[in-house]
Amino acid sequence: MTELFLGIISFLTSTIAGIVGIGGGMMLIAILPSFLPLNALIPVHGLTQMSSNLSRAVFGYKDIQFEVVPKFLIGSLIGIGLFATILNFISLNYVPLFIGAYILLSLWSAKFNEKIKRYENYYIAGFFQTGLSIVVGATGPLTMTLLFKDYTNKEKVLATSAALMSITHILKVFVFIYFGFVFFDYIGIIIAMIIGAVVGSWVATRLRDKIDGKKFFLILKVLLTVLAIHIIVKVFI
Numbered sequence: 001m002t003e004l005f006l007g008i009i010s011f012l013t014s015t016i017a018g019i020v021g022i023g024g025g026m027m028l029i030a031i032l033p034s035f036l037p038l039n040a041l042i043p044v045h046g047l048t049q050m051s052s053n054l055s056r057a058v059f060g061y062k063d064i065q066f067e068v069v070p071k072f073l074i075g076s077l078i079g080i081g082l083f084a085t086i087l088n089f090i091s092l093n094y095v096p097l098f099i100g101a102y103i104l105l106s107l108w109s110a111k112f113n114e115k116i117k118r119y120e121n122y123y124i125a126g127f128f129q130t131g132l133s134i135v136v137g138a139t140g141p142l143t144m145t146l147l148f149k150d151y152t153n154k155e156k157v158l159a160t161s162a163a164l165m166s167i168t169h170i171l172k173v174f175v176f177i178y179f180g181f182v183f184f185d186y187i188g189i190i191i192a193m194i195i196g197a198v199v200g201s202w203v204a205t206r207l208r209d210k211i212d213g214k215k216f217f218l219i220l221k222v223l224l225t226v227l228a229i230h231i232i233v234k235v236f237i
Contacts, residue, residue, distance in 0.1 A: 002035060003192040010196030011203075014052040018204020021158050022144055023224060025049050025165075026103050029136075030227035033096050033234065036186070041095060042134065043176040044186055044193070050169035052197035053162045059205045060159035065151060068122045072143070072164050075126025080171045083131035087179065090135065093235070100232035102136040107221055107228075122146070130168040134175060139168065158208075 009031055017024025029045050036044055057064060105112040125146055129139045143164050147157045177183070183190060 003188045006032075006035060006189055007192030007196040010048055010052070010193035011200040012196075014056075014197040014200025015204045015207070016200075017052060018056050018158070018201050019208050021154075021161060023221075024052070024200075026106075026224055027227065029099055030103060030224065030231055033099075033231050036189075038093065038095055039181070040186055043173070043181045043183065044190060046133070046169045046172040046176065047183060047190055048193040048197050050166060050173055051194040052201055053165040053169060055198040055201040056162035056204070057159060057166055059201055060155060060162065063153070063155040063159035064163045065156055065160045066163075068147075068150075068160065069163060069167070071122035072126035072129075073167055075123040075128075076130035076167050076171055077126075079127035079129070079131030080134070080175055082127075083134045084175050084179075087134060087175075095135065096231045097235045099136050100228040100230075100235075102132075102139075103224055103228040104232075107224060126164070126167070129164070130171055133168050133172050 009028065013024035013028040013031075015024070016027065025045070028048065029041070032041055032045055122143075125143045129143055133139045144157070144161060147161055151157050151160070173183075
């Protein structure tokens, strides 16, 4: 039942991300602590999100703006190398706290988002998006503002964002393999979630033009806030 439930959740969050552009990964990382041990939380999330973003990028490959990819990749490689070195110094007990705080700040703090917007080039965006993803899991919003500034076409923004997030999660998965995480221990859950993620990406490409993304995001914002508060509270009880 756990595999089936998480497969459905993965489908729903992947669909949300494909329609709105952000939020699906945050929702998934906020739900997973109730079903996975802390050491598996970010690795399993990363592999699932890799499938979600990679499939979304494949479905929309014609709209990917490949000129930004090399810059983002260089920043990501530096970021993942630096942040991976601090993994051994972070207590897993506080990972949900980091995740919850990050979600709340990105949703509601204008100052926090202003500081994020200062990193408006793809080298630095790659550095922070990929580096921080090792700790907080879902960092997609870091590049969305930059992409919306450079491209007015929503399809280009969503497809390119999916390509960049694919880089982030691929690198993250390799880091956790290097540190000895055994993905096969969770193979049933992973398969169910990957199937859900890919199907969600496909459905999102069919629904994207039929749903008001702005109204949808307002509902999503409330749900994410409730989930973030829930996982923060669980750290202290």
